[in-house]
Amino acid sequence: MTTASEPYVLNIGPQHPSTHGVFRIRVVMDGEQIQDLDMIVGYLHRSMEKLAEERTYTQNIPFTDRADYLAAMSGNLGLCLAVERLANVEVPERASYLRVIFAELQRIASHAMANGTLVSDAGAWQTPLLYMFREREKILDLFEMTCGARLTTNYMRIGGVAFEPPPEFWPALRELVDELPQRIDEYAQMVQENEIFIARTRNVGIISPEDAINGSLVGPALRGSGVPWDLRKAEPYCVYDRMDFEVPVGTVGDVYDRYMVRLEETRQSTRIIRQAMDAIPDGPHKTDIPLALRPDPGEVYARVEGPRGEAGYYLVSDGSPAPYRFHMRAPSLINLSLLREMARGAALSDAVVTLGSLDIVVGEIDR
Amino acid sequence: MPRGPRQLDGHRVADALDQALPGIVMLGTDEWVEVEPGRLGEALRWLHGSAEFDAAQLSNMCGVDLHDHFTLVYHLQSLDQNHQIVVKAQIWDHETPSLPSAYPVYRGALLQEREVYDLMGINFEGHPDMRRLFLWDGFPGHPLRKDFMGIGDGLTSGLRRFPFEDNANPDRLINRDNVTTPSESQDAPRNWTGGAPA
Numbered sequence: 086m087t088t089a090s091e092p093y094v095l096n097i098g099p100q101h102p103s104t105h106g107v108f109r110i111r112v113v114m115d116g117e118q119i120q121d122l123d124m125i126v127g128y129l130h131r132s133m134e135k136l137a138e139e140r141t142y143t144q145n146i147p148f149t150d151r152a153d154y155l156a157a158m159s160g161n162l163g164l165c166l167a168v169e170r171l172a173n174v175e176v177p178e179r180a181s182y183l184r185v186i187f188a189e190l191q192r193i194a195s196h197a198m199a200n201g202t203l204v205s206d207a208g209a210w211q212t213p214l215l216y217m218f219r220e221r222e223k224i225l226d227l228f229e230m231t232c233g234a235r236l237t238t239n240y241m242r243i244g245g246v247a248f249e250p251p252p253e254f255w256p257a258l259r260e261l262v263d264e265l266p267q268r269i270d271e272y273a274q275m276v277q278e279n280e281i282f283i284a285r286t287r288n289v290g291i292i293s294p295e296d297a298i299n300g301s302l303v304g305p306a307l308r309g310s311g312v313p314w315d316l317r318k319a320e321p322y323c324v325y326d327r328m329d330f331e332v333p334v335g336t337v338g339d340v341y342d343r344y345m346v347r348l349e350e351t352r353q354s355t356r357i358i359r360q361a362m363d364a365i366p367d368g369p370h371k372t373d374i375p376l377a378l379r380p381d382p383g384e385v386y387a388r389v390e391g392p393r394g395e396a397g398y399y400l401v402s403d404g405s406p407a408p409y410r411f412h413m414r415a416p417s418l419i420n421l422s423l424l425r426e427m428a429r430g431a432a433l434s435d436a437v438v439t440l441g442s443l444d445i446v447v448g449e450i451d452r
Numbered sequence: 453m454p455r456g457p458r459q460l461d462g463h464r465v466a467d468a469l470d471q472a473l474p475g476i477v478m479l480g481t482d483e484w485v486e487v488e489p490g491r492l493g494e495a496l497r498w499l500h501g502s503a504e505f506d507a508a509q510l511s512n513m514c515g516v517d518l519h520d521h522f523t524l525v526y527h528l529q530s531l532d533q534n535h536q537i538v539v540k541a542q543i544w545d546h547e548t549p550s551l552p553s554a555y556p557v558y559r560g561a562l563l564q565e566r567e568v569y570d571l572m573g574i575n576f577e578g579h580p581d582m583r584r585l586f587l588w589d590g591f592p593g594h595p596l597r598k599d600f601m602g603i604g605d606g607l608t609s610g611l612r613r614f615p616f617e618d619n620a621n622p623d624r625l626i627n628r629d630n631v632t633t634p635s636e637s638q639d640a641p642r643n644w645t646g647g648a649p650a
Binding site: 126130132135170300301302314387388401412421422423 | 456457483508516525534536558560561585588
């Protein structure tokens with residue numbers, strides 16, 4: 086007996102656990118296979134780029150927290166570096182070290198979230214996620230004791246950082262850095278040799294290196310495809326050129342590789358934090374800049390390697406205290422450029438895992 | 453303005469581009485190269501294929517509204533040679549601006565061009581899916597244009613703060629006499645067609 090099948094449209098989201106935020110996809114399905122896919126975004130659009138044109142550069146820093154809300158520190162850092170280059174502001178060395186420490190802590194916290202939710206998507210309902218949240222929680226505690234906020238940190242300033250960490254910060258950080266490698270091994274053991282996880286992620290959602298480059302993929306999505314591209318090495322900012330660390334890359338370009346790249350990056354981040362803690366010099370943590378900073382007319386494009394890849398800030402100054410044009414290059418959005426091509430012909434359950442492995446943050450997609 | 457640490461000299465790119473495709477370069481500066489808007493696709497394709505420049509990835513693109521014209525900025529990069537090239541194109545038609553799409557060369561332009569179309573109203577010819585990205589169909593105007601606040605039925609920003617110590621450039625201060633009150637703007641009918649996005 087043969088049964089006829091005809092395509093139907095399935096709506097996923099905007100409120101759905103596997104879309105990681107208010108992200109909506111309409112898929113045309115034939116049986117369990119995806120024929121076509123249309124993503125609908127904008128539910129979280131807050132017109133940040135427009136609002137930024139009426140605020141001073143310092144007043145714009147909180148927007149970067151709320152764009153990529155899982156990596157506020159990296160967003161802060163990108164904007165501050167852009168403005169510093171635009172206005173020729175010198176940063177004290179201690180501030181650069183503090184920035185590196187916080188940016189790497191943020192990377193660990195963000196990757197823990199990314200990998201935790203990916204494993205959740207693959208069927209391990211919540212247990213690994215909560216394990217990974219254990220260390221993320223400690224990192225957020227460190228943020229809280231330093232700047233009072235856990236997610237929307239607003240910690241970096243043009244010319245440095247807002248506050249010196251309190252005295253109790255350093256022993257707590259030391260303790261965390263000492264236990265992290267063991268904890269990361271624990272996650273690795275728990276998940277990466279799990280048969281179900283391997284079946285769900287190996288050879289699923291493969292992106293070739295050529296496609297990844299042409300499709301403007303960045304961050305772990307690009308490195309998972311085997312392209313060793315990391316802005317911390319390619320265009321070192323702050324004091325990354327003094328740090329000894331490695332850039333992990335994948336070999337196949339599937340979901341599993343992207344997961345492993347993130348896991349390995351947390352180990353490398355731990356190494357960086359340890360080196361930065363040992364080498365941090367004394368001195369001021371920021372330089373004073375005018376309240377209404379007026380950079381000379383001109384433009385700048387500065388970028389940092391955030392947890393999701395190249396977070397770039399393109400600023401145009403007309404000599405007034407507010408930017409004439411304020412553009413954020415959102416890695417989460419641009420990493421989705423190939424989603425439609427990748428999803429075609431895949432099973433729906435694989436597409437969900439693939440989307441999880443791209444690690445989108447909807448606040449950054451919509452801005 | 454100093455160049456980025458890995459950014460190529462625009463003069464160098466301009467010379468090579470002009471030699472390969474005569475007449476395509478409008479201007480070469482220290483930072484960027486400006487090409488003829490109608491031949492933008494050609495320029496990108498050449499830079500993408502060139503062994504010397506190897507612009508393999510479109511890293512970022514965005515538009516800037518300069519009141520009477522638009523500038524589109526493309527940040528290209530080579531991952532092998534680790535350098536960055538900035539290409540610009542100017543569009544002098546402010547009413548119905550249009551530019552060749554970069555999508556045939558860079559698939560990473562798919563969503564970035566939709567974003568520029570949505571927020572700045574620039575149409576990209578040859579883009580396979582030219583629709584709004586964030587806002588819904590029928591939304592009045594394109595918000596990142598500088599005249600957006602002035603259009604009829606446009607939205608007021610709701611933000612009337614500005615550093616009042618700044619008196620150096622009074623043109624940028626908001627003229628409070630002309631600001632519509634919130635109640636007026638709420639009563640006015642909005643002219644979008646559908647309620648929810650498609």
